[in-house]
Amino acid sequence: MSDDKLAKLLAQIQQQQAQLQNRLDTEQQSLSQLAKRLWAQQESEKARLSRELHDGVGQLLTGLTRRLQGLSKQYSELDELVELSELALADVRQLSRLMSPTILDDLGLVPALKWLSRSLFSHEDIEVELQLDNDVTANHEINILVYRIVQESFVNIVKHANATKVMLLLSSHHQTLRLDVVDNGDGFDNNCITQGIGLNSMQDRARAFDAELTIKSTPNKGTRITLTVCK
Template structure:
């Protein structure tokens, strides 16, 4: 706490005690109710201390309230009525106690409640008169309980809000981790599969067909550069939260995220790995939102990766259909089907299902009756497609 703020806080506490002293000493003939209400209003001087030092503020409120009760009773009313009015001053201490319960640690709150209850019961027991003892005790305990209950409810509501916030943060972190995992899997798995096949082919023909080996090495180089570019784009997007890490002019330009416009290039890379891809587009071909465009591309990419790695076939078909309300993507091969595909053992189809679910679509993946494997995704399109793919 800054020294100036601390000084103002203690000045407020001193002012409270001064006002209470004036109420007791300067107006001895006033009624007990006037003293009690005055002490209740004077506790507003402790507002700064209550916010920053609630426990010392409670101690001051108890001292001030006790001074009011212990002061000389009014001569204009009966002794019992005078003390009943003076007991109102403890409501101020109860308000401060409720704040302590709402904001302080549980152990400190328990000690504060016990201390406040003991002080009030002792003072009431000493100054209450005859049959009014039971009434004053009950009213005092009810006031203390009401303020403590209010503070406890406020505390539980705040703790619940904090727990919800932590859960939201944890869910956001988990969702981001899954997104990164999908991106890395879809991007790296396809490229590594192509590189492995091209490297194996180049190794077999490097002595007998050097020209074909050079083509395989060129394909490996192109695929590696594309993968490095995608990894760099992913890493830069992860660092965008810390914008002070580098000035905009120090950041090199980024290549745009891939989309359906890059499916032909993806098909060519897959053909270089030994699988001929027949790409067919139907419907009104048009720009789609960036998230749908990227997800559709990644679904095609992962499906082609599974064909290259598991299908044991030399051809497959990719069909992209632009409908009025949805975008459909289908990848079909005539290979070994689910038995040879093996994709259920990895994260490929899991990642595709997650992508489709996030966009509100559905995905089917399984063996075809006539043989082979089929992956089909339907992605709903917004009623008005405004964002252009090239605007990413």
């Protein structure tokens, strides 16, 4: 084969590679946009269910609680039912807030993370340290991403980690936001991190927003989850 034919063949191969790369980039962008729309739809559905809990079940329990409170003044044996009704109402309200954190829209990311920490760890024997940059600002989608990553991390810690201390760090530098969730719990084998539904969900969310999520853990030495995303 002559040098000219070889050069043309190489040029054709390079052109085909460039076309394939463009197609892959376009498809990747389309998949990312689809993933974002799916997450947005999921958040919208959670908000709808949250409103139904608050406006439907919550209001019914509020009416029941007030009725029982009135009757308990005459019948002391109803005191236990009043207490149960109040506990059920409190659980419904907390579930409603966890499903759709309106505080995120009302007060912003940092207050929402503080509230989440109090809600999930208030009855746990776990020391919580928060290092949150109050000047962190991001758009609504990124706020939701960060909030859900923290929520999933905290739930995993409460359920599985057997930790005695948790650190939540949030900071920003120029257009980059960084989140770290660190615990001193049982840890796990990093080779198994893709097996958990919760961890997979965090990875999927991060990829949809072109964010970098790393999970580092060692058995008996705790876990660090780090999210880095452009604001």
